[in-house]
Amino acid sequence: MCLLPILTPAGPGNTALADVGMAASVVVALMWATRERFQLKFPYILGTLLLVLGGGLAALTASAPPSVALVLVQDAVLFLWAATLALGRHNVAIITAATHAWCRTAPVFAGVMVVAYLIGLDALTGVSARDGVRASYTLGDPNLAANYLVVSLVLMAACRRPRSAGVRHTGYALVLLAIVFTGSNGAMFTLLIAVVLCLALSQLRRRGALAGALVLMVTALFAAVLVLVVMPRVDMQSLREQAAGSIPLLRDSFGRSAGSTSQRATILSEGTQLFLDGNATGVGPARVKATLEATQAPYTKEAHNDYLATLLERGVIGAIGLIALVAAIGVRCVRLVIGTVPAPYSDAVPRAWLLAVLAPVMATAATFYEVLHFRHMWTWLGIVAALVLALQDQHRAGGEDVP
Template structure:
């Protein structure tokens, strides 16, 4: 992980100096903006130029203020996933310059640069005392409120709030604008509520789970349910592993696969899909019923995308160019790549595949550290169930096989949080260390020695 020291070097009385006071003011400001960004993550409509959204105003503001804060913090700053991020931008830039749509590629690279900056900014402020607790709690509470608003609007048939789109049938999108984005937001929110254990009261927390699951079902997304199941299997295996060992955990993972395999052997999936399609139940028709057609369409898109790749196999066609090129070349099914792994190859070439694999391995390594760490130690003292964040990240990794999640804002938020949990608090930090309550504990430095852990 790349690091850099910014600003002044504070002494023990630096918080009372003018520079220290300015630092504290900026820290509070950037933390407030970051919490607001957590709250308004699903507010993507009305859309602006370049598919920008209202929440992007908070994202940009948070990044800019975090730069000012970094200039006064006087501590070593980190840049997690820096190698993967650099490779993503490099592969995108090379493909864009060599490809037929450099303007489209430039727009997408600008978005990616903002998301990488958002991740780095979140990582550094979340290492301040109590900030990680605030961020996870803000996201969890807000998601329960938004889900409740959507469910209430559905029961009251308030179409404007439901977010029904003429192109998406009866699927409830709220202000998220896209069924895939909406489904993954609700999945991530479910795991965030579990990780943060917010709301605190058990009854309210289960109310939150119910509302979030209801909102997920309203999207009628097969992929969202699959991502949720992947995360739940991980949580079950992790819990069993800590209690009964890895053999029992392996059984938990293999059991669902065995049950599903047996069921598909006795009852072919196509038979289930046909019965759902003919059931005249809207929910079944739009989920299991359309899954066969969706799979066929994605197969067509894969074949078309690989034909594009044949023309520019060395560099790729450029980030975000798949749909436009398919339209320009009169392919019958012109859509976005709908697959991060395929898009990395087609739009960025072999270097893009290396970049994506680097990101996956870096995230997996940090996730394993989070899962192996003793509960309640380090930054995990601020997140009661950190495995929930890893489960959400796994769900998004699975979703990447049938969505393009690399441009999802909350993916980079999760990456930043997992990176924080995978590191140790700095014992030399003059601003204290995080505790379970989120308070700062001052760490005095003995003469001639390093700060002792509080």
């Protein structure tokens, strides 16, 4: 957990020191499960299996270089890492250790990076000419860093860690400031979604479905007024131009939003054409940019969109796998929202239902990032799986139906 935000310097295929820890944990967990003769569960296996199968078939049919095999190995390692955390159903100490470590690491990491950013320590904050003044910290990419911090905020709220309210709120502030320094527009949007859904679910749990729905309706009304009434009367281009000529952080965040939107639209258009001109099997994992270059496309970039990337790289089989994975995540998150995890787990994650907020957050982020290889996403999935399995075990022990 402590190594999740330490991804640079990167090894072959963007591997990192965190991957060594994950692989070691998988081996130890397998030995433990074998000794204890646990009935092993592999959450999300159908979706992951189809994603790997689709990627492998695409690589073979497209005669992709052997290096793409590393992408499939990473898929397997991340899946097994989540399955390892899911063993927390048998020992709450696994979930306690994982959540406590994450909730302590994130604010400390954010605090160190905020100080480093303010004093101009670019070697630590990852500020480079490529991204302007946007900080990527030790994660190698500003958007990846921002997404990790957004997820960490929700996890801290769900676990109520650190326990001291004052320390926790200070941690929130540090993490928020670290997000701002990344200059990630997508992160700010997903953070807004997270805040609204956290409020809605909290009201649902405290006062019932009507109160939760009311929060969503008020938010939807506000958004509708903003989009339909306010924004048409505001010259967004003028605001972007002013931002582009103001302080560097605004210039490299809001000031570049029009260009980013245009680039993503171009990538979507080229990707769609690439799929229509190709076949249903895909071009192979991490091969979109190379394929666009080979076809002399005017704008050659990776998809930066998990939905498009999966369809292009892993074909129809991979797309079905992604649908299965999303469905599996959705079912588990619904169970967290309507259920109550047993006492030992509720001590570790007092507001477990807030973890469900991260499903729409990551689903939204997947429209402008490729989140399927985000290590912190699979860590969250493993924690969710363990809590839901513990919830199911509790209901079975009580002779009740699983919700």
